[in-house]
Amino acid sequence: MAGHGTDEHPHGADRLCDAGDRVYSRAVRRGRVARRDAEPVPCLLELALLHPDPDDMDWLVPTAPQEVMTRLLRGVYDEVSASQRRVGAAVAAVERYAGLGPATQAGPGVGEGAAIRVLDGLSRIQAAMDQATEACTTEVLTVQPGGIRPEHELTEGLHRALALRGRGVRMRDLYTHVARHGQGLLNYLELMGGSVEARTLDEVIDRLILFDRTVAFIPANADRTLALELRHPALVEYLVTVFERLWRLAIPLTAPLPDTGIEGISHREQSIAALLAEGHQDAVIAERLGISVRTCRAHIARLSETLGAASRTQLGVRIAQVGLDGPRHPADVAPSVTLPGQESPTVR
Template sequence: MAGHGEQEHPHGADRLCEAGDRVYSRAVRRGRVSRRDAGPVPCLLELALLHPDPDDMDWLVPTSPQEVMTRLLRGMYDEVSTAQLRMGSAVAAFERYAGLAPLPSQASGVEGTALRILDGDARIQAALDEATQACTREVLTVQPGGIRPEHELTEGLHRAMALRGRGVRMRDLYTHVARHGQGLLNYLELMGDAVEARTLDEVIDRLILFDRTVAFIPANTDRTMALELRHPALVNYLVTAFDRLWRLAIPLTAPIPDTGFEGISHREQSIAALLAEGHQDAVIAERLGISVRTCRAHIARLSETLGAASRTQLGVRIAQVGLDRAARAAQIPAPQPFGVPAGRDAAQLPPGR
């Protein structure tokens, strides 16, 4: 019946064919209509304008005109709302795309686009290769996480060797955990004095800066997309963040200082400080570049050393012995010698700067 009605009465609920209008009008006037009279217009049942009389199935009673009008207005309202949402999405997309438009080079001094979204490994690698070829002075990188996998070091080796061949200076920041990776040690030995590496308890997300003019940062969590930044304000902001972290970091060739607390390692001190801030195990592990299992093992050892029987008691003991304060104090940079810009020392100044 549905197919038959759709074929002979191709219309929607907001209008009726002449036959349907006559039958529905008769049903409203009389209160009901026989199923036989409604047979030629099955669309009335399909559109729920008529429904069976519960007292006599041979008759159909009409849906009230008020209900029909409400349904009609609701459909029109939904259509208007949908159109408004689509228009809003289109405006938002236009504004976002307009923000990605190239800036006039004469007005801003920026060559090319201020921000470019790189989607996929191929585009990311191509952009990095292009920036590597144009680089002439300095590369700054931040490498978060723990021990760097061999394949990551191998992927970037050709760029690093090309930079070294042109006399470009490189400075890399890692977490302390990276010190235990033999692949990184082999890489640094191969690069010689072209690369200087330092480590911290925790660093910011991945960052690559070429000649302080172009930066690359991840655009999503799985790093399948990246942002290429060329706007001077953004790049300078990232350079400043890097320089401040560099001042706090420990050279890879230097040992990590003793904590001053008997039986407590530097990593356990860092974990204690993050526990005192209220972070969960998974967050602490990610920030320090270790696994959750390793993090919990350190927490258990810390609890045993401090004589804490519970997580709450551990927090109290950390505060009592001053582990949280000691960790923060260890991050205060040493005074810079007179005449050297903040965040740099003479050994780190790139050629020609």
């Protein structure tokens, strides 16, 4: 129609004109819009936001907002060096339109963007987790980093765990060794009975939750207010493989931690010694083992005292001398290891 060409609509799909916004919003809400109503906004057809309904050519149907987002972001990333601000504009626009339509289950017909979904905010993360819990029928695998699980974290997820147990879903959880000392975790496992099996490692990967080996959730920022919901089969299978290999190396929560074979050196101090030998700072070691920096430094001080080290440099030497600078197993420990202070007075 004359007078309504693209010259009057100099914009992209990330920032529609007012008229285009109204028509596209109506199309998303209702599932289609009459062709005559879209004539004043040819930009929607030119931007492929609307396309003819194959069942009735007098109507136009909207392109799914998720597909629009995929297309927009691909173009934005190509131009990111020139204008990074377009990324935020594209996501904001599509999120707003996506909220107008009915919620849909992710599946083959949703579009390629459904394989990876960004969940922004704790409420959206919680809602997606609840939805995955309701759909789960067989198995849940989780990795829980950090140290002793706070009571409020265990309480927040308890309703999901009880719902899963009620449907006979089996759960396997991986924690750090430090989590063994939390009474809240022990109470949780007792409540869940045989439906949950827990194992521990010196250190684990960042938080991971897998439902039925078809959908995974991982954090997308440091404070975990942003998460990724992954449904791409290759990605999910990769994460399952990572979990299974960690699980094989982990120690059942009901079994004691192996002895280091060196008198006066605990299993945790052995782990700290190995990370010290790799050159890590106290804060990094604490984070990886799920303990506080203060606790980490207390263990380092005890290591120094036990090994007779007067400085950090000397501690590194002593760690190497007694073989604490790498992974150890009880079978690898020599029958007798002499520590500083236990040798003959003439030996230095």
